[in-house]
Amino acid sequence: MLQISEIDFSYGRRKAPVFEHFSLHFYPGHIYGLLGKNGTGKSTLLYLMSGLLRQQAGIVRFEGTDVRLRRPEVLQEMFLVPEEIDLPHVSMERYVELNACFYPRFDYEVLMRCMNDFDLDPKAKLDSLSMGQKKKAFMCFALATGCRLLLMDEPTNGLDIPSKSIFRQVVARHITDDRTLVVSTHQVNDVAMLLDHVVMLQGTHLLLNRSVADICAAVRCEERALNEPTDDALFVQNSLQGHAVVVENNDPDDETPLNLELLFCCAEAGKLPLCLTC
Amino acid sequence: MKNFSLKRMAQVMRITSCQNYKWFLNLSVAYLLAHFVGQALIFYTVCRSPVVEEWYIDSRMHSATGAFVMISVFLILGGISFTFEVLKEKNKRIAILMLPASNAEKFVARLLLCTVGVWLLNAVCVLLGDGLRQLIFLWSENPLGSALPSLWEFLVDRGTAFVQVMDAPFTAGHNPGWWEAVFALASSFMTYSFFLLGSAVFRKQAFILTGLCGVAITMAVAYVAGMVAGLFEYSYTPEEVNEFLVNVVPVMTIAEFLLGVGFVWLSYRLFARMTVVRRKLF
Numbered sequence: 001m002l003q004i005s006e007i008d009f010s011y012g013r014r015k016a017p018v019f020e021h022f023s024l025h026f027y028p029g030h031i032y033g034l035l036g037k038n039g040t041g042k043s044t045l046l047y048l049m050s051g052l053l054r055q056q057a058g059i060v061r062f063e064g065t066d067v068r069l070r071r072p073e074v075l076q077e078m079f080l081v082p083e084e085i086d087l088p089h090v091s092m093e094r095y096v097e098l099n100a101c102f103y104p105r106f107d108y109e110v111l112m113r114c115m116n117d118f119d120l121d122p123k124a125k126l127d128s129l130s131m132g133q134k135k136k137a138f139m140c141f142a143l144a145t146g147c148r149l150l151l152m153d154e155p156t157n158g159l160d161i162p163s164k165s166i167f168r169q170v171v172a173r174h175i176t177d178d179r180t181l182v183v184s185t186h187q188v189n190d191v192a193m194l195l196d197h198v199v200m201l202q203g204t205h206l207l208l209n210r211s212v213a214d215i216c217a218a219v220r221c222e223e224r225a226l227n228e229p230t231d232d233a234l235f236v237q238n239s240l241q242g243h244a245v246v247v248e249n250n251d252p253d254d255e256t257p258l259n260l261e262l263l264f265c266c267a268e269a270g271k272l273p274l275c276l277t278c
Numbered sequence: 279m280k281n282f283s284l285k286r287m288a289q290v291m292r293i294t295s296c297q298n299y300k301w302f303l304n305l306s307v308a309y310l311l312a313h314f315v316g317q318a319l320i321f322y323t324v325c326r327s328p329v330v331e332e333w334y335i336d337s338r339m340h341s342a343t344g345a346f347v348m349i350s351v352f353l354i355l356g357g358i359s360f361t362f363e364v365l366k367e368k369n370k371r372i373a374i375l376m377l378p379a380s381n382a383e384k385f386v387a388r389l390l391l392c393t394v395g396v397w398l399l400n401a402v403c404v405l406l407g408d409g410l411r412q413l414i415f416l417w418s419e420n421p422l423g424s425a426l427p428s429l430w431e432f433l434v435d436r437g438t439a440f441v442q443v444m445d446a447p448f449t450a451g452h453n454p455g456w457w458e459a460v461f462a463l464a465s466s467f468m469t470y471s472f473f474l475l476g477s478a479v480f481r482k483q484a485f486i487l488t489g490l491c492g493v494a495i496t497m498a499v500a501y502v503a504g505m506v507a508g509l510f511e512y513s514y515t516p517e518e519v520n521e522f523l524v525n526v527v528p529v530m531t532i533a534e535f536l537l538g539v540g541f542v543w544l545s546y547r548l549f550a551r552m553t554v555v556r557r558k559l560f
Contacts, residue, residue, distance in 0.1 A: 011555065044555075047553075047554050047555070050376060051375075052371075052372060052375055052376070052553060052554035053553045053554060053555060054551065054553055070375065070380070070381055070550075071281065071380065072281070072283075072286065072378045072379055072380050072383075073378075075376060075377065075378035075379070076378035078376075079376070080372065080376055082369065082372050084368075084369055085369060086367065086369035086370060086373070088296075088297035088298070089297075089299075089300055090296065090297060094296070098292065098293045098296055098297065099293065099377075101289055102286075102289065102377060102378040102379065103378065
């Protein structure tokens with residue numbers, strides 16, 4: 001669906017590079033989690049993927065077309081939900097009336113269902129909504145566009161606790177086999193249940209790029225009491241119960257739920273097993 | 279899929295005008311106030327006097343026409359300077375750049391709104407400004423009628439003169455009047471497209487910054503031209519200077535027209551290559 005091939009990017013000649021010889025492929029039907037510390041280029045990568053930034057070398061292609069050209073046929077298949085949203089002084093009904101014509105597969109019923117799930121009023125003026133409500137309204141619109149590639153930058157920032165759960169349900173319901181969702185976030189626990197692929201960035205390169213199934217088959221994330229041994233652990237972190245550990249999974253039939261926060265710290269510390277490293 | 283569709287461009291214009299109607303309302307109020315204040319300043323003294331001679335009223339009407347034209351020129355240049363103003367905010371840049379329309383459609387849509395749209399808006403504000411001035415001065419000691427007939431007369435005169443010049447026969451392949459008229463058009467086009475380019479480059483305070491750049495460039499060109507002329511120690515007669523100017527006007531007209539086209543093309547290139555995070559050159 002989207003190929004990033006050997007790109008170099010920096011915000012200026014005198015600035016440190018954000019990406020160097022960076023390559024990554026996104027395939028349809030997956031929900032990708034894009035993780036990384038502050039300043040590692042998560043938002044930058046989303047902007048490069050949507051043609052909002054221009055790399056100095058390499059190419060980003062959506063179904064064979066260079067995204068920098070910003071061609072209508074590419075843009076109508078790609079939707080970006082930025083971290084901060086500025087919506088006009090119109091109701092959602094009017095917003096749809098003005099914008100839906102640009103998206104050939106726009107589904108009004110999907111929009112209304114999502115708005116209903118989030119308890120949003122379609123007649124309310126969009127610019128008068130709170131930040132969280134604006135985000136919810138915009139995500140509803142994004143899902144209703146029928147775009148095959150959805151890019152979301154910190155989608156759960158500003159959402160209240162019930163809305164985070166509704167967000168997961170709404171996304172899970174509408175991401176079909178031909179659609180791809182890329183979620184860039186620090187709030188890993190909000191989206192961990194949704195993801196089926198994890199991409200971690202470090203410095204100018206990829207730290208991890210594996211499906212959740214591969215990760216769970218390779219490592220186990222466990223909680224151990226203080227008196228339990230941790231000698232076999234790849235990575236140990238103190239927790240309230242004792243220790244949170246990452247260990248190699250020697251029994252592929254016995255997988256544990258993925259603890260993304262722990263896995264991220266393990267990857268950052270360079271303790272991932274060789275089979276998972278890039 | 280076509281890279282330029284009139285239907286999609288119309289949709290972009292619709293979305294731009296509907297989603298930014300508050301901004302257009304503010305602009306309308308500013309334009310109306312500018313015309314009203316211009317007229318009020320000119321007619322204030324006349325309205326205060328109980329008896330005013332005919333010739334003085336005529337001269338005020340001419341001044342009012344001049345004010346309408348001058349203010350309109352400033353407002354129209356100001357309007358074109360607003361073409362890319364909306365893109366100064368990151369979120370709005372994302373919204374516009376991610377809209378599924380081609381760069382050309384988005385560019386032409388904005389250009390049309392800030393040219394044809396602003397011209398129409400200015401014309402309406404001229405009418406309303408004149409009406410408002412009459413309404414407010416209605417209770418003065420000497421209320422005066424509309425200045426619009428005088429403006430209309432001026433525009434018809436200029437239009438007729440232009441058509442006559444363009445229609446005049448060329449004598450021995452030469453017609454200075456024709457070239458001067460085309461030169462004026464080319465100058466206007468170049469100035470207009472220069473302000474369009476300024477909008478693409480600066481975005482914030484584009485009108486002021488572009489105006490300052492224009493003044494600086496004009497001064498630099500005049501200085502260099504003066505220096506070049508000073509190199510030849512020969513005192514030219516006024517006839518020689520006139521002849522030189524007549525010969526140089528066609529060259530300058532073509533140069534200005536090409537520069538104007540270049541400025542429009544450069545503005546489009548800057549828009550098409552615009553990114554969500556700008557390098558801070560300015």
